[in-house]
Amino acid sequence: MNDGLRPGDPARLGGYELLGRLGEGGMGSVFLARSPQGRRVAVKVVRAELSHHDEFRGRFRSEVNRARQVPPFCTAEVLDADPDHEPPYLVVEYVDGPSLVQVVRDQGPMTTTGVHGIAVGVATALTAIHGAGVIHRDLKPANVLVAPGGIKVIDFGIARAFEATSQHTRTNQMVGTVAYMAPERFETTTGNPVGPAADIFAWGAVVAFAATGRTPFEGESATATAMRILTQPPDLTGLDGPLRALVSRALEKDPADRPTARELLDGLLTTASPSGDAGRLPNARAAVTPGAAGAATARPPADAAGDGDAPDPDPGAAERRRRRRRLVGLVAGAVVVAALVPAALFGSDLLPDGTGSEPAGVGSPAASATTAGAPTPGGSPSTSPASRTPSRSPSATADRTRAMLAGQRRLLLHVVQADRDLSLPFDGELTVGDGTGRDALFVLEPVGVDYLIKSVNPDISHRPCLGVKLDAERNASLVGTECEPTAATMFGILREGKDDKGRTSYAIVSDRYGLVQWDESRREIYVQELGDAPIDTTFSLVDRGAV
Structure with missing residues (x-):
């Protein structure tokens, strides 16, 4: 107003x-x-x-x-x-539309379809926000706008600057509305950074508000509400069906037990299907064990050395992953997932700068109907944003970059800050080297909006893909692991700028585990939890010929 x-x-x-x-x-x-x-x-x-x-x-x-x-x-x-x-x-x-607070105040709790639309729209926004290395920190119904073109989330990212400073200027001041704060937000003495899981908790509270008209930990005062958040289960009375299970998972006390934004989308798309295990999500804690590349399914992952395959107690998990990728390619025109129609815009951030870098028709229904690597209705992979026909004639460099991002070219992953290249020898332990030999050759395999990073070293047959491994202290590193799309093997490739040779440089980020970074003092690659991590390490893609 x-x-x-x-x-x-x-x-x-x-x-x-x-x-x-x-x-x-x-x-x-x-x-x-x-x-x-x-x-x-x-x-x-x-x-x-x-x-x-x-x-x-x-x-x-x-x-x-x-x-x-x-x-x-x-x-x-x-x-x-x-x-x-x-x-x-x-x-x-400027978004001309009421906030979720106004909608519920004026019309009461939303219908089942309306709540699902809010859930999908906000989860989609969080996927984009977290994928850019940003944490919202103040997600609440007032920051969710119901606009004519779809759900819009506002006021993201900037809260960290305010919160860090206000703690020095006002007693016990923190950003956010208490009713939507995750338990870890109140633990100010630990010094632990707030991670993306705090936004997932807020997502659960926002969806519950849309469905019931109240917050799931409502108390008589801010203090009482905070105590309920810390000690009591959520009151989800009035929220039924598969969505209730997703919201309950998002409101877990332990951040490690909550799904990622991408996993929420997976579960929401599954619930939109007339068949399948509606509302089921993998257990986030069981997905990663010390010494193992974590998986996004309930199946215990094989260890990093690849000692055999455990039987899958949830045989529907792989099919749900495949179904989700099919649905992402078909959502243009689906009302309940209308917020995902422009999902191809993810690809625009993955393209090189310069002439011809923007794919034709990005954002149009035709362009949005097939996202990067998503199977088409016939079952074959669709063309990724990196390989779609450009609206202008691209330069040779842009052509090669597109081909590398489409998985059509072998490449070196050059660590810009170290002036070295990633190398995966047969033992599966990632190192950096001078870029010579087949150990240093990789190919990017698009899967949806993310990528598998696969070694083309023929000596590695069992663990050719890069994946996140946690040690006993939960420190994360990259190792070779099996090439199955999981939370630990899927990486976003986000354009950051240029290297010293004028090549486009990228950040490599895992939705669940964080940024791939270079430790100069220890001379090794590690993975840093998103939280407040700045992007200190970038990678350029060096073409090494056709696959």
Whole structure:
């Protein structure tokens, strides 16, 4: 709602004309504004007491840059920001639609179809947000907008800059609404960073609110609500069917027991199918054991040395994974999963810069109907975003990069910060080397919006794919493992910039386990939990010929 400007409100910020107030929040005030091009936008102005902190401005700048990496199809796109302005401000897409709070207040709890749409839309947004290395931190119904084009999640990412600074300026201040905070958010003395699992907890509380009109840990005061979150099971009365099981999993006290955003989507798409184990999700804790590459199914994973295959007590798991990939390719036109129609936009962040880097028709129904590597109705893999016909003639470099991302070329994974290349010898222990020999040759195999990273070393027959391994202290590293799409073997390839030779550089990230990083002091590759981890390590793809 536009309330007009108050006395003392600025008339302009930078090149933006302020038209009225949209609301106020913990970080500052939000204004409806007009851009120099005449577009309506939302401008968030930071509180004056925060703008005097150099720490805040630095964090604000960092978080804005990372938030720009989030695909905009189900979030309010970050358009502009000026951390050095007095006061600092952030400009995002203006979404003309009510919040989930307004919808439930005006119409009451949503129908089953409406709740499922909210669940899918917010899970899709979290998949995009987490895939860009961002954690929302303040997901709640007020930050979920029910727009004409689909569900939009707003105010993501920037909360970390505010939270880190406000802890030094206000006693016991933290970002977020208590009713949607995960238990670990209250454990401020441990020093453990808040991870993506906190957003998953908030997702469960948001979906429960949409279905019931109340929060699942509702108490008479903020303190009582916090105590219920820490000690009591959620009250999900009024939420029935397969979705209840997914929400219950998301509201587990232990972050390790919650699914990832991608796994939520898997479960939601399965519940949308008339057959299959509706609502079942793999046990997150059982998926990873010390010394094993974790799997996203309930089957105990084979150990990193590949000592045989255990029988699968859940024979439907593989079929559900296949069904999910089929559904992702067919969602254009499906009402209950309409928020996923633009899923092909994930691919736009995986393409090289420069001429011809954007696939033709991205965002259109035709382009969105088949995502990267998703099987077509006939069962054959569809063309990935990296290999679709471009709208302009690409350069030879762009052509080769597309082919590498489509799994058509062998490549070196060059660690930009170390000026070395990943190498997977026959023993399955990942090292770095000089890029010579067949140990250093890999191919990217697209599976949906993610990739398997597969060695083409013929000496490795049983463990040719890279996967995450946890040791007894739960430190994560990369090793060779079997090439089955699981939470531990699927990686996002996110464009970050250019290396010193002008090649496009990428971050490699696991949805569940975090960023692939280079430890300069120990001279080894490891995996760092997403949390507050900056992207310190990037990789460039060096073409080494056709597969």
